[in-house]
Amino acid sequence: MADATATRTAARRAASLPRVNGSAVVMVLYLLFLLLPIYWLINMSLKTNMEILSTFTLWPNDLTFANYRTILTDASWYMGYVNSIIYVTLNTVISVSVALPAAYAFSRYSFVGDKHLFFWLLTNRMAPPAVFALPFFQLYSSVGLFDTHIAVALAHTLFNVPLAVWILEGFMRGVPKEIDETAYIDGYSFGRFFVKIFMPLVSSGIGVAAFFCFMFSWVELLLSRTLTSVEAKPIAATMTRTVSASGLDWGVLAAAGVLTIIPGALVIYFVRNYIAKGFALGRV
């Protein structure tokens, strides 16, 4: 597909037409494909259940915010969002802070077993959560952490720590080693050098790693649902329960879905300027 279009664009350029047109059409079509299902969800969230089920309308005829009001005033709903945000933040902080020194070690030194260790870390990124669901449940129950935010945060480090190490190692390899050596000659201790000089140099890497940790912890459902019941129940799990319990409250379901998109959209908005740069410098 790519080559056919490539030749076509080449032909078009030869005819000295601006190339941007073809690309713009492709991009508009692709973005339309991405946004249409999301639009449909937003559309439904602004309708009454009556309208959803009785007539087929492309936009809400009978605009209502009742679905959102239900969620934002009911603690069993909005606490889901709070819980999710708590464990996602905890996880991001833990993952990035333990990954930083490890990534530095992998990028600068060779030591016994380093390659094996690195691959073993990566295997945890590959592990299917379904394999770990039951053992995690038993493990965290036995140490009394079941249904706490920290349990979910720790469980998610299983795949986020390896990912953070992997990303950060890629960024740190790009920083010349002479910088370390100069700093040591200038009398910096390792700790001070790392925090004062090195971390600012890889700040975009830290940003990208944090972004991915946030992302994978925020979207995960199987483990977070298995490890919680009431106190730390994530919003995603609240949604699944409500679907089965009340059956067909489509409007509220859609509104809850729309609200889960917002934190992600905000994060993207904040990192928008260096996400492409970050992708390019790092490995993910």
Place this chain on the structure above:
Amino acid sequence: MEKTVNQKAWFLVLPVLVLVAFSAIIPLMTVVNYSVQDSFGQNNFFWAGLVWFEDLLHSPRMWNALGRQVVFSSIILAIEVPLGIFIALNMPKKGLWATVCLVLMSLPLLIPWNVVGTIWQVFARVDIGLLGYTLDSLGVDYNYTQGFYAAWTTLIVMDVWHWTSLVALLAYAGLQSIPDAYYQAARIDQASRWKIFRYIELPKMSGVLTIAILLRFMDSFKIYTEPFVVTGGGPGNATTFLSIDLVKMALGQFDLGNAAAFSIIYFLVILAVSWVFYTVMTNLDKKDGV
């Protein structure tokens, strides 16, 4: 870069090691334990050897799920990788429009997986969904809860919707790292668009593309939430992939021995394929000197 040999570096790796050991090795040992024991309840376990593995390898259940999984992963890789590259080539290079594209394209990646399922479940419904309704009024026999092909198509389109952007963003990052001088040289040589793609862009993207393929392979092989929400593994067992089958076995039927043996085989399959990818990738790294 030349690396110094320094065994003290282990201290820097220690926190990661402790953390991951806690959340990976202990649970994994539990699984191994279950896979070689049998129980008559009340926590009385006795040694069962490799019975579970033998059972599993002789029953069609796991093979069927594995077959479906392989077909699914192959299809989505075959669609998402070329499409992702194609989209990346068409993305604007800089300016406001580029930012808009980046932000909108990242959007599906940050939607919780069950919400992705919900979105498509609603979108594809014949009675209230835009897609289902449109197809239905066009006279297409489309019902993803009953039709085999409809269910598969829905899941594949959903996955393409969900993950193509990741491939595209990675490929785009690879493209961004190509210096302008390369393109100028190609222009002087009057290289065709195809030649530019084949000899400049594709080699420069090979690193990120291997990562993209590795990530997409691993994640599609682990897929659970989205098909669970949309089809629940049905109609029949048509979309029961490995994870869905495993969760059914472990948490639904509490068939611990079988489930544990299943887990181990499942994990080993992913590990083996990923190891091949990883080896290829590190070799590429060495060749490019990245």
